[in-house]
Amino acid sequence: MNWNDKNKVSIAILDLNKGYENQGMRCIRELINMWGKGNSFEITTEEFEVRIKNEVPGTDYDVYISSGGPGSPLESEGSEWEKRYFNWLQQIENWNNNQANFQKKYVFFICHSFQLVCRHYKIGNVCKRKSTSFGVFPIHMMKDGNEEPIFEGLKNPFYAVDSRDYQLIEPDNSRLKKMGAKILALEKERPHVPYERAVMSIRFNNYFVGTQFHPEADATGMSMYLQREDKKKTVIENYGEDRWRSMLEHLNDPEKIRSTYSHILPNFLNQAANILAEV
Secondary structure: OOOOOOOOEEEEEOOOOOOOOOOHHHHHHHHHHHHHOOOOOOEEEEEEEHHHOOOOOOOOOEEEEEEOOOOOOOOOOOOOHHHHHHHHHHHHHHHHHHHOOOOEEEEEEOOOHHHHHHHHHHOOOOEEEEEEEEEEEEEEEEEEHHHHHHHHHOOOOOOEEEEEEEEOOOOOOOHHHHHHEEEEOOOOOOOOOOOOOOOEEEEEOOOEEOOEEEEEOOHHHHHHHHHHHHHHHHEEEEEHHHHHHHHHHOOOOOOHHHHHHHHHHHHHHHHHHHHHHOO
């Protein structure tokens, strides 16, 4: 952020959706615009098509948001786009580790990006789930989550949109400790099944944080999206009508998705902007 020209924030959005139709990018764009207007910031954004065009940003942005996306976070290992993605990540790490750079770079990783980064850092077992997790579910904060700035203002548990076939389990606590990383949240309790609860959020360091769920999901847009005849048919065919109705009910509950949407990413952006302003 160039604070000689006050209240300007540059944000790079890394699009990992591989060209598939999705609500995530729309939600991210709208949330950033809403946050900027609400805080009287002049926002500039640029989007990078990571998985199709091998695009990645440079180090000349203040904030980075890396999206979710379809497919396996395991099968892309060694691909050209992933090499470029992790090279970008290393550049941001190098920037932040350079004491001469007082203005640090802040990164938020969502769902697929979160899985990739967890695999890259070797902090646990990124693997396929027994079955797809799709719906609005409670997210349980851990001890460090209760003190985490991005969760400020949320209840414990809070609710979030979850849509994934993969998960992070069996975290390597010694590796996490060595990195200075902290587990912030776990998925819903499932006492009726003999499976370990997945890690749903991690603070990797002072500047990198991510969630396995979708904090960008907006209630109104998602509700309209699910009520489209084609999407309604797809959800019911794959998950049943009860799941479809349950999602709509949760989306319309102001204490659930609306609260998550209005807190997590805005809290992240507030933290980045406030610290950059101090610099």
